[in-house]
Amino acid sequence: MSNSLAAAVFTTADLPEALRAARTLLDIADIGQAEVDFEAVIRSPDVLARIGHVLPGLKWWASAGEEHGSSVAGDNPADCLPIQVFDWGRPLDRAEPFIAALGSDPAAVRWDLDAWPAVPEAGLEAISQKHAYLTLTVNSRDLYQDEPSQDHTIHVHARNRNGDPTARIHWLADQVGGRFTGRVELAYL
Structure with missing residues (x-):
């Protein structure tokens, strides 16, 4: 397991x-x-039904702990709400339907990219797959749904070989009319 800074x-x-x-x-x-x-x-049966349609075979466990229910044990998630979802390696076309199914429940959607490409005019080298991710937190300001909110945040993960991602982060923020807030979180990958 590795880590990234978002x-x-x-x-x-x-x-x-x-x-x-x-x-x-x-x-x-x-x-x-x-x-x-x-x-x-x-948290709700309605959201669970919509998410289950988008992500068949959903991996989950009860928020109270796995001993209170999980997909591994074959339990019915509707009997264990609220549940934590932790599902990896899905096709890109599942992201937006998942987001649309959430309602007001908090989530993080992370795209595991092949690379951030070189941007020679900005002096940026390509960043390999190991250090190239994009996360959208929905109804939460943080990556782990510990800070529920009514807004949504884009996080970029980028690490250059020299270890300083600041130029890339500022450049990516500029592309979407945002700005680097200085807030960085450790992301477990």
């Missing part, structure tokens, strides 16, 4: 605007072999 670069209460920003950044990234990962806290 820098908040764009926050808005307008979910379509957050999705537009995510799409803009995905258009910049190399995504030929990219996947998407999901983390969420699901």
